[in-house]
Amino acid sequence: MGSMKVHQFTRGGFWEHEPLSLTLGCKRLRPLAPKLSNSNITTTIPFDLKSFIKPESGSTKLGSSYDDNKKDPPSPKDQVETHPGGTRWNPTQEQIRILEMLYRGGMRTPNTQKIEQITVQLSKYGKIEGKNVFYWFQNHKARERQKQKRKSLGLPLSPRTPTFTSSITFETTMVCYSYTNTSIYGEVDEEDSPYKKCRSMAFEYLEEQNWLSCKKEEHKTLELFPLYPELGR
Amino acid sequence: MGSMKVHQFTRGGFWEHEPLSLTLGCKRLRPLAPKLSNSNITTTIPFDLKSFIKPESGSTKLGSSYDDNKKDPPSPKDQVETHPGGTRWNPTQEQIRILEMLYRGGMRTPNTQKIEQITVQLSKYGKIEGKNVFYWFQNHKARERQKQKRKSLGLPLSPRTPTFTSSITFETTMVCYSYTNTSIYGEVDEEDSPYKKCRSMAFEYLEEQNWLSCKKEEHKTLELFPLYPELGR
DNA sequence: GCAAATTAATGATTTATTCAAG
DNA sequence: CTTGAATAAATCATTAATTTGC
Numbered sequence: 001m002g003s004m005k006v007h008q009f010t011r012g013g014f015w016e017h018e019p020l021s022l023t024l025g026c027k028r029l030r031p032l033a034p035k036l037s038n039s040n041i042t043t044t045i046p047f048d049l050k051s052f053i054k055p056e057s058g059s060t061k062l063g064s065s066y067d068d069n070k071k072d073p074p075s076p077k078d079q080v081e082t083h084p085g086g087t088r089w090n091p092t093q094e095q096i097r098i099l100e101m102l103y104r105g106g107m108r109t110p111n112t113q114k115i116e117q118i119t120v121q122l123s124k125y126g127k128i129e130g131k132n133v134f135y136w137f138q139n140h141k142a143r144e145r146q147k148q149k150r151k152s153l154g155l156p157l158s159p160r161t162p163t164f165t166s167s168i169t170f171e172t173t174m175v176c177y178s179y180t181n182t183s184i185y186g187e188v189d190e191e192d193s194p195y196k197k198c199r200s201m202a203f204e205y206l207e208e209q210n211w212l213s214c215k216k217e218e219h220k221t222l223e224l225f226p227l228y229p230e231l232g233r
Numbered sequence: 234m235g236s237m238k239v240h241q242f243t244r245g246g247f248w249e250h251e252p253l254s255l256t257l258g259c260k261r262l263r264p265l266a267p268k269l270s271n272s273n274i275t276t277t278i279p280f281d282l283k284s285f286i287k288p289e290s291g292s293t294k295l296g297s298s299y300d301d302n303k304k305d306p307p308s309p310k311d312q313v314e315t316h317p318g319g320t321r322w323n324p325t326q327e328q329i330r331i332l333e334m335l336y337r338g339g340m341r342t343p344n345t346q347k348i349e350q351i352t353v354q355l356s357k358y359g360k361i362e363g364k365n366v367f368y369w370f371q372n373h374k375a376r377e378r379q380k381q382k383r384k385s386l387g388l389p390l391s392p393r394t395p396t397f398t399s400s401i402t403f404e405t406t407m408v409c410y411s412y413t414n415t416s417i418y419g420e421v422d423e424e425d426s427p428y429k430k431c432r433s434m435a436f437e438y439l440e441e442q443n444w445l446s447c448k449k450e451e452h453k454t455l456e457l458f459p460l461y462p463e464l465g466r
Numbered sequence: 467g468c469a470a471a472t473t474a475a476t477g478a479t480t481t482a483t484t485c486a487a488g
Numbered sequence: 489c490t491t492g493a494a495t496a497a498a499t500c501a502t503t504a505a506t507t508t509g510c
Contacts, residue, residue, distance in 0.1 A: 088477050088502060109495085135478060142496070143476080321487060321492050342480085368493060375481070376491080 089132040094125040099136055322365040327358040
């Protein structure tokens with residue numbers, strides 16, 4: 001019971017009975033889309049599952065007439081991975097520069113059309129897809145907001161470590177956090193949110209109680225606190 | 234510092250300086266996409282903003298060759314609102330029946346292609362768009378999970394809703410969750426389920442800090458800090 | 467200097483919340 | 489009160505930077 005379990009950090013959730021499937025485009029190893037076995041279902045569903053096997057693509061959306069008010073958001077993952085190796089978008093300086101300008105100019109969540117246009121323009125400076133633009137705005141907005149919040153809270157502007165996983169491990173009397181994809185993990189891998197909410201508090205408590213004995217030297221990929229940069233401390 | 238902060242549960246974010254714009258399609262009244270004023274930017278960006286005024290649509294994505302593994306998710310809002318009045322999808326019995334079957338069959342987050350196929354099939358039973366299918370799976374999964382969780386927590390299977398806030402409420406010897414501005418739940422009881430242990434530790438800690446002073450009866454929307462990790466305290 | 471090890475950034479997805487139509 | 493729709497937060501994963509021990 002006092003043993004440390006070291007394993008891949010899987011999402012808090014559980015993957016139900018979803019079969020495992022690997023993506024070709026990228027290296028993800030965790031279970032992805034289910035892939036319902038047709039043989040298992042076609043018999044019960046009065047629905048042409050056959051056509052599900054190999055679809056065309058299409059989804060030819062017509063340009064909505066005019067209104068600029070139309071939210072008509074983006075189509076994140078709707079694009080086809082163009083990069084062969086399955087690597088992620090690596091923006092060029094120029095691309096970033098332009099995106100930041102647009103952002104500073106007030107653009108926040110461009111709709112599909114705008115995204116398409118931006119993409120076309122940015123293509124001049126390097127490979128890029130619409131979803132990249134979409135994600136960039138999403139992430140940039142969210143991260144700017146975090147920065148703002150941290151600043152307003154007077155927390156150290158530490159742009160510190162983001163990859164701290166949210167898992168906490170209880171074992172014996174220790175609590176540890178895993179880092180990046182691999183590390184410690186306790187038997188307690190609850191996925192409940194209340195649990196997560198307590199993390200920091202629990203940690204402080206344990207520290208106070210001198211229950212924290214593991215040192216960084218003892219375990220490379222182990223770090224005790226700042227669970228989240230925002231937590232500071 | 235020992236004071237309890239009681240406030241309305243507003244989203245962590247704020248709407249920065251985003252200009253307000255109303256959608257025509259739906260009635261949302263909060264700030265939406267920015268709509269960057271061109272006159273303000275074109276002068277500084279070496280980037281053809283002009284072309285942003287009135288785009289075409291396109292985004293003709295080619296069907297990715299084969300792999301079914303490709304995550305290639307959906308394109309939620311990528312569709313064009315076809316309904317004139319801006320009403321939302323009103324699924325027919327048949328459509329729901331089929332969707333539920335697919336769900337029970339194991340399907341969770343179909344990719345774009347699958348969505349497209351499903352959409353085509355479901356069109357036989359009534360008007361429907363790809364995004365409707367996408368959202369349906371999203372919502373269904375989330376709500377099934379809630380039901381499950383509530384059940385596992387032994388909470389009243391209150392058909393009550395989804396707005397389980399993420400806040401935790403501490404009070405006396407109980408740990409509660411706030412629920413839609415009002416209710417609170419559960420006590421920190423028995424066992425040493427690490428999960429519960431965590432809760433109780435947190436509780437003890439807070440109590441120790443004299444941060445626990447309010448009673449359930451004293452207020453409805455009680456919220457004790459770490460709502461979100463970033464909020465820290 | 468260099469290459470492995472580690473940290474910081476940030477692209478990409480999923481999940482949680484919110485809102486409001488019906 | 490149910491649930492479609494949409495956004496924000498959280499999370500995961502990969503790559504760029506930086507550090508560290510030769």
